[in-house]
Amino acid sequence: MRADTAEVEVPVKLDDLVPVKLPDDARAILxxxxxxxxxxxxxxxxxxxxxxxxxxxxVGDPDTLAAAGPLDLPHRLLDLGPHPHADDATVARVRxxxxxxxxxxxxxxxxxxxxxxxxxxxxxxxxxxxGTAASMNGYASGIAAILSDGLKxxxxxxxxxxxxLDTDILAAAPARLAQAGLGDLLSKPVSDSDWWLADQLxxxxxxxxxxxxxxxxxxxxAAAASGLAARAPAAHGRLGEALTLSGVxxxxxGSSAPASGGEHLLSHLWDMEAIAAGRETRLHGAxxxxxxxxxxxLYAALVELxxxxxxxxxxxxxxxxxxxxxxxxxxxxxxxxxxxxxARAGDRLDILRDRxxxxxxxxxxxxxxxxxxxRATLKAAGAPSTLADLGESRVNAARVFRLARDIRDRxxxxxxxxxxxxxxxGIEAVLDRAGV
Numbered sequence: 001m002r003a004d005t006a007e008v009e010v011p012v013k014l015d016d017l018v019p020v021k022l023p024d025d026a027r028a029i030l031x032x033x034x035x036x037x038x039x040x041x042x043x044x045x046x047x048x049x050x051x052x053x054x055x056x057x058x059v060g061d062p063d064t065l066a067a068a069g070p071l072d073l074p075h076r077l078l079d080l081g082p083h084p085h086a087d088d089a090t091v092a093r094v095r096x097x098x099x100x101x102x103x104x105x106x107x108x109x110x111x112x113x114x115x116x117x118x119x120x121x122x123x124x125x126x127x128x129x130x131g132t133a134a135s136m137n138g139y140a141s142g143i144a145a146i147l148s149d150g151l152k153x154x155x156x157x158x159x160x161x162x163x164x165l166d167t168d169i170l171a172a173a174p175a176r177l178a179q180a181g182l183g184d185l186l187s188k189p190v191s192d193s194d195w196w197l198a199d200q201l202x203x204x205x206x207x208x209x210x211x212x213x214x215x216x217x218x219x220x221x222a223a224a225a226s227g228l229a230a231r232a233p234a235a236h237g238r239l240g241e242a243l244t245l246s247g248v249x250x251x252x253x254g255s256s257a258p259a260s261g262g263e264h265l266l267s268h269l270w271d272m273e274a275i276a277a278g279r280e281t282r283l284h285g286a287x288x289x290x291x292x293x294x295x296x297x298l299y300a301a302l303v304e305l306x307x308x309x310x311x312x313x314x315x316x317x318x319x320x321x322x323x324x325x326x327x328x329x330x331x332x333x334x335x336x337x338x339x340x341x342x343a344r345a346g347d348r349l350d351i352l353r354d355r356x357x358x359x360x361x362x363x364x365x366x367x368x369x370x371x372x373x374x375r376a377t378l379k380a381a382g383a384p385s386t387l388a389d390l391g392e393s394r395v396n397a398a399r400v401f402r403l404a405r406d407i408r409d410r411x412x413x414x415x416x417x418x419x420x421x422x423x424x425x426g427i428e429a430v431l432d433r434a435g436v
Contacts, residue, residue, distance in 0.1 A: 014140075014163075017241055018248060020212050026252045029142050033162040034244055038233055040166040044105070044130055045073040051126050051161035052103035059094055059116050064108035067132040067169055076101055083280060086114040087147035094119040103127050106160065109177065110136040110145075110284065113160075118144040121157040129160035133177035134170045134240040136184055136285055139163045140247030143256055150276060151333035151407070152268040154256050159247065165240045167233035176283060178228045178236060179383035183289020185242055186377060187263050188218055189368050190295040190413070194261030195253075196366070198411040200359060201348045210249035210258040217242035225380040262298075262412030263291040265404040270392075272330055272407070273400075282391075286384045290392075290436055293371040293385065294401065297434035298413050300371075301422055303364045308356055309421030313345050326403055337409040345419065348411070352419060371434045387436050397436070398427050 014034040022030070032051070035043045048056055055074040058065075061084055065077075078097040084090055094115050098104065104127035106116035113129055117138070120127040129139055138145070144157040170178070192211055199206035221242035227235025249258045267287035274281045313319060319342055324331040352359070378385040387397050402424050405414035417423040423430075 014248075017217075017245055018213060019216060020209065022213075022248075022252060026248075029158060029251050030248060031140055031159050031161060031163050034140065034165070035162065036165045036167070036237060036240055036244070038167050040164050041068065041130065041169060042072075043164055044071065044128070047128050047162040047164060048073050048105060051128055052105075054102040056103045056105045056128070057094075057098045057101045058105045058107055059097075060107035060112055064112055064132045067173060068107045068130055071105075071107075075105065080112075080115075084111055084115070085147060085275065085281075086111045086118075086145060087275075088149075090115055091118050091122070091146065095123060098123065098125075105130060107132060109133040110138060113138050114144040114146060114157075117157040117159060118146055118155065126161045128162045129164065131163065131165045131240070132169055133173035134165070134181040134236050134243055135173070135177040135283070136181060137243040137246035137250075137259055139165070140244045141250045141256070141259075142247075142254075143250065147272070147275060149333050150272060150330050151337075152272050154260075159251070163244065165237075165244070167237040167240065170236035170240055171231045171233045175229065175231075175382060176286065178239060179378075179381050180283040180285030180289070181239055181243055182221065182225060182228065182285070182381050182383055183287070183292070183378065184259075184285035185218055185221060185239070185246060186374055187261070187288050187292040187295075188214065188246065188259055189366075190263055190292055190299065191261035192258050193299060193363065193366055193368055194295075194412040195257040197359075197363070197413065197416060198257070200355075200362075201351050201411055201416070202344060204257075204411075207253060210253045213249045213252055214242065214245040214258075217245045222377045225377050225383075228381040257410070261295065261410075262404065262414040263288055263295040265408055265412065265414065266291040266294065266400055269400050269404045269407055276330060287390060289374075289378050289383055290385060290387060290390055293374055293434040293436055294430060295413055296368055296371045296374055297430050298417055298422075299363065299368045300433065301426065301430055302413070302417065302420070303360055305360070305420060305422060308352060308419075310349050310353055310419065311421060312349060313342060313419075316342055323406055327406070334407050338406045340409045341411065341415070348415075349419060352416070356420070375435060385436075394431065398431065401427055401431070 058075045103125045104116040143154040224235040
């Protein structure tokens with residue numbers, strides 16, 4: 001959407017959205033079409049004909065199917081029922097329901113999109129996404145977030161051949177969904193800094209190109225935050241555009257790193273523990289909005305830290321015993337991730353010892369937003385900005401803050417904060433600084 005006012009909207013295709021020239025290998029993976037406009041729903045039949053060619057399996061849940069309304073195309077329907085989870089068992093259920101249909105249509109947002117994306121990847125068939133909420137950045141991304149053996153993981157999965165986002169449908173979605181999308185989107189500055197920091201410490205690779213793909217759209221979506229609360233289709237279109245480009249940025253990077261760092265690990269651990277206990281999960285993006293404030297506060301504290309207290313972690317057998325004690329039934333899935341990262345701790349400590357002043361200065365130059373500025377944007381949209389807004393206790397949040405680094409073999413600000421001695425002793429001070 002390239003309108004200068006909230007009253008006028010212009011149809012948008014993928015090539016219109018992306019502000020930079022994309023590498024050929026990324027362009028080959030990305031959706032061939034992204035149709036973002038008022039009334040885009042009417043483009044679904046033609047998109048299915050172009051990209052699937054026959055009657056697809058339409059996958060949704062009662063809420064998403066009701067939001068989309070009647071679909072003017074021949075299809076087989078799979079209603080997954082209320083509150084489905086993106087896990088291995090549900091992926092298998094989706095695949096079993098496809099039968100001889102030539103592809104999938106995902107009618108929904110995060111969970112439905114991930115399920116169809118993963119099923120389509122495993123089956124080697126195309127799918128088309130009809131988004132029903134601007135609630136997450138996975139529409140155009142090349143990964144699916146799937147719960148496997150209790151561990152929330154991201155697995156390579158080609159995005160939809162066509163993504164259709166009707167801004168009237170997006171604006172009519174429950175307000176909490178767009179608020180979650182905004183929360184997810186606002187994590188970009190801290191997650192991108194985690195990616196940069198991991199490259200400095202482990203040479204994992206970093207590129208500024210994904211940021212150039214999405215930065216301007218993120219700023220526009222943040223500026224339109226108050227329009228989300230007013231259900232303005234144009235504001236939801238700006239959010240949908242930014243979330244789509246966030247997915248494009250992940251494809252360009254070849255991983256979720258530009259949009260998923262330590263702040264996402266806290267949210268993933270909340271989800272893993274809720275599912276293991278048989279509780280309903282909260283909206284991922286709503287959690288990420290709050291945990292982004294925590295990461296922003298953690299970065300501010302790191303920049304101020306003049307003399308790091310570098311201490312080698314305990315030997316692996318001690319760490320493994322701690323993880324088994326802390327995580328219980330989830331431990332066996334987490335241990336391989338934590339062990340690989342633990343094995344590289346000595347090398348990271350050497351770099352932190354030798355380059356701390358340089359790293360501090362360069363982090364300061366990244367101009368990571370303050371928790372206060374991020375909170376103002378969340379509040380403008382009516383989005384959760386405190387633990388209380390999530391229904392989360394401070395005590396449990398502090399525990400999750402202490403443990404979340406263990407669940408993924410990816411270096412983030414959480415690891416660095418432990419390795420320079422800021423955590424775990426500073427957990428309460430960081431939460432205070434975050435204002436959560």
